Amino acid sequence: MSRTRRSSFPAARRGVPSPGLARAASGTARAVTRTLSDDPLGGTVRRTVLPSGLRVLTEAIPAMRSVSFGIWVAVGSRDETGPQAGAAHFLEHLLFKGTNKRSALEISSEIEAVGGETNAFTTKEYTCYYARVLDEDLPLAIDVMCDLVADSVLAPADVETERGVILEEIAMHDDEPGDEVHDLFARAVYGDHPLGRLISGTEETVTPMTRRQIQSFYRRRYTAPQIVIAAAGNLDHAAVVKLVRQALRGTPLDTDAAAPAAHRPATPAVRTKPAATLVEPKETEQAHVILGCPGIDRTDERRFALGVLNNVLGGGMSSRLFQEIREQRGLAYSVYSYASQYADSGLFAVYAGCAPGKVDEVLDLTRAELQRVAATGITEAELARGKGMSKGSFVLGLEDTGSRMSRLAKGELLYGNLMPVDELLARVDAVTLDDVNGLAADLLARPMSLAVVGPFDESAFAAR
CATH class of the missing domain: 3.30.830.10 (Metalloenzyme, LuxS/M16 peptidase-like)
Known part of the structure; x- marks a missing residue:
């Protein structure tokens, strides 16, 4: 796993659906689809906002024989309080450990069996889970990736296992001075603000972190309006939307109770320190x-x-x-x-x-x-x-x-x-x-x- 203001755009341009756009005249919730572009350097780009507020964007590139599929969540290390430092990165690890439908081995083996690859990374402002597969295996990738992001069980034993893995990752990072100096510089500029902290957290914050804390972070932050699903390659937009809706059916992300998508900053305003x-x-x-x-x-x-x-x-x-x-x-x-x-x-x-x-x-x-x-x-x-x-x-x-x-x-x-x-x-x-x-x-x-x-x-x- 990799660690890596409110918009001034009008609501329509930002792509944030108004309540009226998300509902038909009868009041029944429906999805709203728009074609964003027919790019001469690529393919047709389309965007669908589901009734839940979750957004699906695709770029159809018929000349390709592969598809990259990603689930992006508007949560990163800057969304953590001091005691939570490292929670977003911890969660990124845990979501691959098993769901109500699949074990950790099944998550990896199902994708690897078709020659695909999966990974994830956490940044200071977002988290991404992605897969790259042959175009014919896109339905499998959608089902697996939506399953692990929406319906992870966060088993207590897995929390302890991944805690050890993350502590080793932190120790490995400390052995790479060329990486460490970038984190040190961020701290010199931002101090104790979340942007100045390590994305992975520290041994002092990761060691006492409980499953309950991570579970609470998961369910509060991983909500439909905060999620963007994107795919590019040889695909059909309507088919992707249909597969996403099927994969999310019955999960906490399957809801018609849409809330507006929040744009930054939702966390404390940035405070830079005097030069240090x-x-x-x-x-x-x-x-x-x-x-x-x-x-x-x-x-x-x-x-x-x-x-x-x-x-x-x-x-x-x-x-x-x-x-x-x-x-x-x-x-x-x-x-x-x-x-x-x-x-x-x-x-x-x-x-x-x-x-x-x-x-x-x-x-x-x-x-x-x-x-x-x-x-x-x-x-x-x-x-x-x-x-x-x-x-x-x-x-x-x-x-x-x-x-x-x-x-x-x-x-x-x-x-x-x-x-x-x-x-x-x-x-x-x-x-x-x-x-x-x-x-x-x-x-x-x-x-x-x-x-x-x-x-x-x-x-x-x-x-x-």
């Missing part, structure tokens, strides 16, 4: 450092300019930081920048892994480059290259059914609408030099937090 430095002393051969600041949220109109800026600064081998730190000076094997965006906040950061004795030089060069771009901006040539990278990576990322399925679900779950491919490319094309340089002047001038994992005393960076 956190050091995790660890005897490693390489030091891992992240320098960065609070960024922008996912609905900020500047997000397209941010993608271009990120590409120019540290998004590839031609980027400024890669050329300066690795190619010209040989100070690090890995150096890159990245942006993380949430409903009401975000991060922008630069990561580098280098010899402990080179950390000061790497940080000095990084700070100097960020300050230079904040003060003087980027060039027209860099703008063109950054836009080309954004467009190319997006389109190339749609070459398989899994990425297309994810695009459907994230569009609905996180934005409330699906932006057509052509519109997204046009939005990138529309980014101007002034857009990027204005964002750089704002973003890169913000106070920077620093996270370091390596063989250092905690006071080594006190003055930095």
Whole structure:
């Protein structure tokens, strides 16, 4: 298992059905289906809202012989209270352990018997369960995945078994300083806010967590209006909807009592800390450092300019930081920048892994480059290259059914609408030099937090 604001869109565009849309004139609950697009780079995209509020989106791609099917739930680690930290991730593990119809072995063996694959991952704002199968085996995948998400038994013995597995996962994560430094940086920026916590929770929160607590979290959070089902590949939309309804019949998700789909934030508003430095002393051969600041949220109109800026600064081998730190000076094997965006906040950061004795030089060069771009901006040539990278990576990322399925679900779950491919490319094309340089002047001038994992005393960076 992988761990990885309220929308400003009008209700109709967000895809949140009004009570009138969910019911026929006679008052009888019914499903509502719309065609969202006939994308020239893909297939027909359709969306059905069931009477329960659960949403089903599909993209029909007849040229494929496979289908990716995912169940996405609008709950992640930011929805947990302090004592619950790790509950969403714990639940992700447990749902594969058995339902009222299937044992854990049957869940895995039924999919593997047809050459399919299943997995799941938890993030800070959502959880996803997915399967990839041959098109002819889609009915089986729908039945199995809907069963485990809607009707898991959470047996006490399984809770104890998975507790041990998760504690081992946490220990393994602690042995990966290149991963640990990202969590340390999130804590430097967000502190005790849920966005600053580990998705997996900690040994201190996972060890005492009870089945009753997990069961309560499951039934309160996994409700129909919070769930988006998405599928992409060689499929028929009406057939998928029919199979989903059959698979959910008689489960807690089979209801006509729809509530409006909630959009973020449903959890405490984000509070970023003043710039901080956190050091995790660890005897490693390489030091891992992240320098960065609070960024922008996912609905900020500047997000397209941010993608271009990120590409120019540290998004590839031609980027400024890669050329300066690795190619010209040989100070690090890995150096890159990245942006993380949430409903009401975000991060922008630069990561580098280098010899402990080179950390000061790497940080000095990084700070100097960020300050230079904040003060003087980027060039027209860099703008063109950054836009080309954004467009190319997006389109190339749609070459398989899994990425297309994810695009459907994230569009609905996180934005409330699906932006057509052509519109997204046009939005990138529309980014101007002034857009990027204005964002750089704002973003890169913000106070920077620093996270370091390596063989250092905690006071080594006190003055930095």
